[in-house]
Amino acid sequence: xxxxxxxxxxxxxxxxxxxxxxxRFMERDYGNPASPVHDFGTFARMAVEKARGEVAAVVAAxxxxxxxxxxxxxxxNLAILxxxxxxxxxxxxxVIGTRIxxxxxLEPLEELAARGFEVDLxxxxxxGRLCVEELREVLxxxxxxxxxxxxxxxxxxxxxxxxIATALEGHPxxxxxxxxxxxxxxxxxxSSPRIDLISISAHKxxxxxxxxxxxxxxxxxxxxxxxxxxxxxxxxQGLRPGTLPAPLIAGLGTAARLAGRNHPERNETNRQFxxxxxxxxxxxxxxxxxxxAYALPHAVNxxxxxxxxxxxxxxxxxxxxxxxxxACTAGSTETSHVLAAMGVPxxxxxxxxxxxWSHLTPEPDWTAVVALLExxxxxxxxxx
Amino acid sequence: xxxxxELEEATNYQLEHGDLPVWLxxxxxxxxxxxxxxxxxxxxxxxxLMQVREYDTYAEAGxxxxxxxxxxxxxxxxxxxxx
Numbered sequence: 001x002x003x004x005x006x007x008x009x010x011x012x013x014x015x016x017x018x019x020x021x022x023x024r025f026m027e028r029d030y031g032n033p034a035s036p037v038h039d040f041g042t043f044a045r046m047a048v049e050k051a052r053g054e055v056a057a058v059v060a061a062x063x064x065x066x067x068x069x070x071x072x073x074x075x076x077n078l079a080i081l082x083x084x085x086x087x088x089x090x091x092x093x094x095v096i097g098t099r100i101x102x103x104x105x106l107e108p109l110e111e112l113a114a115r116g117f118e119v120d121l122x123x124x125x126x127x128g129r130l131c132v133e134e135l136r137e138v139l140x141x142x143x144x145x146x147x148x149x150x151x152x153x154x155x156x157x158x159x160x161x162x163x164i165a166t167a168l169e170g171h172p173x174x175x176x177x178x179x180x181x182x183x184x185x186x187x188x189x190x191s192s193p194r195i196d197l198i199s200i201s202a203h204k205x206x207x208x209x210x211x212x213x214x215x216x217x218x219x220x221x222x223x224x225x226x227x228x229x230x231x232x233x234x235x236x237q238g239l240r241p242g243t244l245p246a247p248l249i250a251g252l253g254t255a256a257r258l259a260g261r262n263h264p265e266r267n268e269t270n271r272q273f274x275x276x277x278x279x280x281x282x283x284x285x286x287x288x289x290x291x292x293a294y295a296l297p298h299a300v301n302x303x304x305x306x307x308x309x310x311x312x313x314x315x316x317x318x319x320x321x322x323x324x325x326x327a328c329t330a331g332s333t334e335t336s337h338v339l340a341a342m343g344v345p346x347x348x349x350x351x352x353x354x355x356x357w358s359h360l361t362p363e364p365d366w367t368a369v370v371a372l373l374e375x376x377x378x379x380x381x382x383x384x
Numbered sequence: 385x386x387x388x389x390e391l392e393e394a395t396n397y398q399l400e401h402g403d404l405p406v407w408l409x410x411x412x413x414x415x416x417x418x419x420x421x422x423x424x425x426x427x428x429x430x431x432x433l434m435q436v437r438e439y440d441t442y443a444e445a446g447x448x449x450x451x452x453x454x455x456x457x458x459x460x461x462x463x464x465x466x467x
Contacts, residue, residue, distance in 0.1 A: 021427060024427070039459065042456075042459060043459070043463065046431055046435075046456065046459075046460070047431075049434070050430065050431050050434050053434055063438075063450065064450055254427075257430075
């Protein structure tokens with residue numbers, strides 16, 4: 001039996017219906033959407049517009065508010081660095097983020113700081129959530145941007161976006177959220193019209209890798225004052241040049257549509273999986289990192305005292321594929337910056353693993369998993 | 385309500401409240417009312433539904449493709465018959 005994949009926060013398997021659509025536009029309908037002078041190009045263009053509408057529908061946006069990118073990392077860069085020129089021109093050089101953001105947000109924020117912006121990174125509590133009151137306290141008249149992730153990739157904890165949107169009512173700051181982990185999974189908060197910019201990724205919702213979008217909501221008929229980061233074509237309203245990858249975009253659209261349509265069933269399947277997983281692992285006396293009341297049902301971050309994460313991940317690889325942190329930092333030996341921000345002691349953080357599943361995940365052999373982890377604990381406890 | 389019901393409803397709505405002409409609505413309704421024939425072509429039906437919902441006689445008059453005109457719908461109908 002091959003290992004069961006439990007790393008769905010890193011990437012998800014491709015939904016079969018999505019694969020079918022991607023294949024269609026790879027093999028048969030391979031026209032360039034920017035060349036609508038014949039049926040090939042026109043059909044590809046239609047597929048792109050269909051996908052645009054499908055992505056927009058998930059967050060109650062308009063079709064013309066969706067800008068396709070190569071993924072959430074590019075969308076985050078466009079959202080954050082794309083506002084720099086406006087900030088400099090208007091003298092608004094203050095930016096607010098959180099300490100638990102993904103590197104795809106933290107590093108563009110570092111770049112803004114290097115360009116003379118003042119960046120406040122807010123802490124989170126042991127529940128894994130930002131305190132909105134602290135956001136209110138640091139908000140200034142010259143705050144250009146507030147960027148808070150929707151769902152944390154390591155803890156699976158949902159951030160209080162609705163409350164943040166309310167806190168920003170009447171303030172001109174642009175509100176951006178990196179929704180790579182929450183888009184299509186936690187539906188209501190992203191519909192808030194106060195959220196100006198939403199970064200999403202296809203491969204976190206059973207779509208293909210290499211495509212995502214920045215949803216840029218219009219205020220008074222105008223897009224946020226973004227400037228492109230690349231040049232060389234007028235695609236995507238001049239904000240993201242380059243030939244549109246119609247197969248990937250069509251796949252993203254289908255994945256978004258299925259996420260919306262099948263949301264209740266998927267959520268329930270994932271909730272039941274979570275219950276079974278926690279019950280099966282209970283003999284190991286794990287500590288759940290973050291408040292489960294705010295967790296998405298498809299992921300959990302556990303500290304297993306006495307069981308080093310690196311050893312556990314390696315030992316489990318023939319049974320289950322799990323990780324200890326963000327896929328983008330998994331190769332590093334540094335302690336998770338997310339767990340550190342949540343106040344998890346290093347000894348516990350180094351014994352933390354992340355399990356993330358999906359509606360497509362088969363049941364692992366939990367008995368074997370627990371037995372293996374128990375043997376590692378014995379080895380480390382008694383072996384020194 | 386499945387995709388075929390949605391297509392029929394959207395087409396009737398555009399006939400009554402929008403600019404969708406009868407000569408274009410008729411073949412679309414023909415598709416909507418023949419779910420057995422078109423059941424395996426869900427992607428194209430979804431495309432057609434979007435085009436009907438956002439039908440605009442003057443869709444090609446602006447610089448951007450934010451609506452769909454009779455040519456788009458005709459092309460989708462042709463594709464449905466060809467596949």
